[in-house]
Each structure stands twice: as structure tokens, then as C-alpha cells.
Amino acid sequence: MKRISLWGLIVVPFALLAILGGATVYILSTVTLANVSDNVGWHYMREIESRVYDRVTEFMAPLDTVVQVNRDAISYHPEYLDDLDVLAGRFYEQAVAYPYMTFVSFATADGRYVNSTRDPFGSSHHVATNYTRGPNFLDAFNYDPVDFVGTHIESEPTFKGYDPRTRPFYQDALQQDGMTWSAIEPYFGYESLGVGLSAPIYAQDGTLLGVTATSVALVSLDKFLQSIELVDDSYVFLAEANGDLIATSRDQALFSEEAGAMKRVSLSTYQDPLFQLAGTQLAEGTRQIEMDGKGYLYHVRPVPLPYGQTWYVGVLIPESYYKNILSDYSEALMWIVLLMFLSIALAGSFVARFIARPILQLNQAATSHSLEQIRNLPRPFSRVREINSLGRRLQNMAYRLSDAMQNLEQKVAQRTSDLKDENETLMEQSTTDELTGLYNRRGFKLLSEQALKQAQDQDLSLTMVLCDIDHFKMVNDSLGHSVGDQALAVVASVLKEHFRSEDICVRYGGEEFMLIIVGMTRGDVMKRLNLVRQALCDHPDLPERRITLSFGVTHLDPPVDTPLEILIQEVDTKLYRAKHEGRDKIVG
Numbered sequence: 001m002k003r004i005s006l007w008g009l010i011v012v013p014f015a016l017l018a019i020l021g022g023a024t025v026y027i028l029s030t031v032t033l034a035n036v037s038d039n040v041g042w043h044y045m046r047e048i049e050s051r052v053y054d055r056v057t058e059f060m061a062p063l064d065t066v067v068q069v070n071r072d073a074i075s076y077h078p079e080y081l082d083d084l085d086v087l088a089g090r091f092y093e094q095a096v097a098y099p100y101m102t103f104v105s106f107a108t109a110d111g112r113y114v115n116s117t118r119d120p121f122g123s124s125h126h127v128a129t130n131y132t133r134g135p136n137f138l139d140a141f142n143y144d145p146v147d148f149v150g151t152h153i154e155s156e157p158t159f160k161g162y163d164p165r166t167r168p169f170y171q172d173a174l175q176q177d178g179m180t181w182s183a184i185e186p187y188f189g190y191e192s193l194g195v196g197l198s199a200p201i202y203a204q205d206g207t208l209l210g211v212t213a214t215s216v217a218l219v220s221l222d223k224f225l226q227s228i229e230l231v232d233d234s235y236v237f238l239a240e241a242n243g244d245l246i247a248t249s250r251d252q253a254l255f256s257e258e259a260g261a262m263k264r265v266s267l268s269t270y271q272d273p274l275f276q277l278a279g280t281q282l283a284e285g286t287r288q289i290e291m292d293g294k295g296y297l298y299h300v301r302p303v304p305l306p307y308g309q310t311w312y313v314g315v316l317i318p319e320s321y322y323k324n325i326l327s328d329y330s331e332a333l334m335w336i337v338l339l340m341f342l343s344i345a346l347a348g349s350f351v352a353r354f355i356a357r358p359i360l361q362l363n364q365a366a367t368s369h370s371l372e373q374i375r376n377l378p379r380p381f382s383r384v385r386e387i388n389s390l391g392r393r394l395q396n397m398a399y400r401l402s403d404a405m406q407n408l409e410q411k412v413a414q415r416t417s418d419l420k421d422e423n424e425t426l427m428e429q430s431t432t433d434e435l436t437g438l439y440n441r442r443g444f445k446l447l448s449e450q451a452l453k454q455a456q457d458q459d460l461s462l463t464m465v466l467c468d469i470d471h472f473k474m475v476n477d478s479l480g481h482s483v484g485d486q487a488l489a490v491v492a493s494v495l496k497e498h499f500r501s502e503d504i505c506v507r508y509g510g511e512e513f514m515l516i517i518v519g520m521t522r523g524d525v526m527k528r529l530n531l532v533r534q535a536l537c538d539h540p541d542l543p544e545r546r547i548t549l550s551f552g553v554t555h556l557d558p559p560v561d562t563p564l565e566i567l568i569q570e571v572d573t574k575l576y577r578a579k580h581e582g583r584d585k586i587v588g
């Protein structure tokens, strides 16, 4: 199984998490922001456009209703024409309910005229003008709901020879023979455009009774568009299909007088080139347009009115508006991502600090194989309980192991020392003859080679002496074996006494002794051997029988290239000669 390092286990997931998190946020944000940037502008325009759309629809709806109601009422009740004051009261009620409906009127087929007029700018006085006195005669009266017709308005001009049937609303309605929109025009001397809807009225038998018309000043639509709070450099307008403006968010005149004739302001003739550009693309939909290097989002929505009339709402917003929103989002997002990375890094460093670092320290101490290092680990190891406990246990183990090792070392040292002593004893025992305390044959083997080598290396003389107790069998036989043993011990001690401590004295066989002497003259050796012979003669521990020795001596100075076997053979031969020549002799 593949092993994973702790560092890898911590760093890799956190690094992956950071990369994954960052990438996810980045991708999501890019996609989201791209959508946001597209949608923010679009939604903003839609909201503005919807408000205008609703307002226009709501504003225009009563015209159709009022015209229809009046048409149907008069059609079913032609007797109303007998007393136009009744209609004046009816029109007044209709106009009161709808402040912007400034004219509700009716012209009879025989040229009489009645209307209810209201100041479209909301002046407190409203005027009901009735031209009920007869055809071709206009007369104005203040309307009084109680008396229907109030006092005569002296300030209003009276027009003789006025025939309402010559007016466009009358003529157009008859020509169309149905609901007819008037052209949008300056409104009866007011600083406003106005529009009207008229319809011919027939009695149930098909007789033409007259034409009813209802018109409205469009100033309130213009004011409504100007009242909308738009972001900088944004515009909204209401226009006819031909580009003639009905209302705009700009406080500017929508018509002018040129050479005595009223002239409408159109998108194509507007002083702002942006409006001119918008006028060239007055079709339903959303598009991006550019003016003087500045981008705009441009949205157009048709507002369908009854009887084939269509107006258009146009909204223009600068790209900088939603790009700014986008940059705000981006900045917020950047902070979120940064915060996320910081959080991950913080979490990683906490894990590393509280988990990884102490574990790595413990691991390092453990792998160092140094109990000292484990013992010296700082306490507490970690704030994490389990890791701290692990560290304490490891340290306690190190202490115990340390003690155990110390004991073990002491025991091993003691045991080694004992073994050495035992070894030395064994060696001594194995190389020493028990009876005499001299070296035995094994000791001889070990030491003789060393002595020969020493002499050869140091260019010293080497003397080998082999001696044998004469007629020793007889000693044993006559005096007993224990006396024989005693004699052997005496000979050994005498030999030792007369030679130096570094000289090698060996019990070579039953009653045979060997001496190896390095660095001593032949004369000195002989002298000492003779003293040995003398000492044995006079020895107090051997009273009952005189002990003599026969000697074979070889002296080499130095013993160059002479093998030990040859030397042994030589002294053996010489000893043999000493025995045959009568014993108690030195043959050298």
C-alpha cells in the first residue's frame, strides 16, 4: 500500500480545496457576472419600459370607454338631444372623474354643440361650456351641478358662425364611419400635446345624430416620464410610429411654432444625436448602439392602443451603468475569494500547527533513533489531547527504554568482565599443569612459537632445554606415587626459581620439563642449570632419595629460520644422549 506523508495529507487537500474553490468561484462569478451584466441593464430597462407601458395604457383606456358609453347612450336615447344641458351634466361627471380628460363633447347633426372642458394643468376652475343656444352660436357658462348650467362666463368669447360639423373630429369620424383617432397636435393653446377619439352616433333607425369626441392633454404623460428617476445619461421616450415624440424624460418642448404653423418634434429632428440614432431603429427589441464612443443599451416596446393605433416606448441606458454594477460585483467577489483563500490558509495553518507540526516533531524524534532527542521534546507537545497523549507516552517509553538500556549496558559490561575473567581462568587452567603450576603442553604450544618469533624478530638468542628426572619410576615404585608427585613439584619449583619470570617453564611430559629462554647467553643458561642440579641435591623436601636430572640443551644465537620442531627434535636427541651417557648430565 502506498504511503502518504502527513504533510502531503494536509497540504494537498488544502491546496486542492483552494484551487477548486477559487476556480469554482471564478467560473461561477464569470458566468454569473456576465449574466448579471447583461441582465442588470435589461431588467432595468424592462422595469422602466413596463412602468411607462402601464401608465400609457391606463392613461389612454378611459378615452375609448367614455366615447363608447356616450355613443351608446345617445344612440339609444336620441331624446337627449332635446335638452343638451342633461348631456352637459353627464360630460361634466365624466371629466371630473378623469382630470386629464379635458374635453368630452358632442356635436349634433344639426350643428349644436355641447362640451365639458377642464384645464389640463389642473387649474382649480373648470369650465363647462355649452353651445346649446342654437346652431352656429357658441356661448360659455360656468357649470353648476345643481342647476346644470350656471352663470354666463363673460370672459369667454362668444363665437357666432361656429359650426362644429366643419371640425376634423366630426369630419374624420364620419369619413371613417367609426372610432377615429385625431392627430396628435398642440392642445388648444396649452403647452401640451393632445389627442382625441371620436365616433359618429346613429339612432337605432340609422339616422345620424351627431359625433361624440373625447380628448386628453398628453402633458401628464410627459411629466410622468420626467418624474421617473433614471440613472445618469439614461432616457425614456414615447413616440409615434413615425418618430414624432409624445413624451420624453427630458424637460424640453415637444412642438414649436414655425412660420405660424405648429411643428411636432420628432426623434429624427431632435437636437440630441442619440435620439436621432434611436429614431432610425424604432422597432421592437433590445439592441446596443454607440454614440461618440459611448455604448448604450436601447430597448423599444410597442404600446398597442385600440383601433389600430400603436405608440412606442423607447429606453436608453448607458453601458457604464451596468458595467459599474459589474465592477462593484467583481470587487465584492474578489474580496469573497480572497477571504475564502485566507480562511482555507488559516484552517490549513491551524491544522498544520496543532496536528501536523507536533506529529512531524514526534516522527522526527522517533526516526532519529535518539532517546535523548525524544526525552528532550518540549512539553506540551500539542494542544490536541490525543497527540499530546501520544507524545507523553512516547517520551515515557523513551525514559523506560533508556533506563532499561542503561541496566542492560551495565549487565553486559559486568558479564563481559566476568567472561573475560572466566576466560583468563580457563586459559590459565587449560595451559597450566595442575600438579606443578608450570605451563603444560598446550601452554608450551602457545608460548613457544611466540618466543621463537620474538627471538627471530629481535635478533636475540634462544635456548631450549629439555630435562627428564632420572629413574623416576623407581621413585614412584619405592616411595610411592605421592612422593613422586612431590618430587615433580619440587623439580618444577627449583627450575622456576633459577630462571627469570619471563623464561618459559613447561611440564613437557610425565617427568619431562622444557625451558625456553630468550636473550640469555649459553654460559648463563648452563650456569643456572648447574645451580638447579645443585639445588635438587640439597633440597630439603627430597631427603629420602637424591633427585637428578638429565638435560638436552640447544642454544641458537639468533635462531634464524630454525623451525620449532627441529629445535625440539634436537633437544630430545641430546636428552636421549644424556640418558645413555649415564644420566645426571647436560648435553648441549
Ligand SMILES: Nc1nc2c(ncn2[C@@H]2O[C@H](COP(=O)(O)OP(=O)(O)OP(=O)(O)O)[C@@H](O)[C@H]2O)c(=O)[nH]1
Residues within 6 Å of the ligand: 468, 469, 470, 471, 472, 473, 474, 476, 480, 481, 482, 483, 484, 485, 488, 510, 511, 579, 583
Ligand atoms: N608419581 C608420579 N609418577 C609419574 C607421573 N607421571 C609419570 N610418572 C611415572 O614416571 C615414570 C617414568 O618411568 P620411565 O619412563 O620408565 O623412566 P625412568 O624410570 O625415569 O627411567 P629413565 O628415564 O630412563 O631414567 C613412570 O613410572 C610413571 O608412572 C606423575 O604424575 N606422578
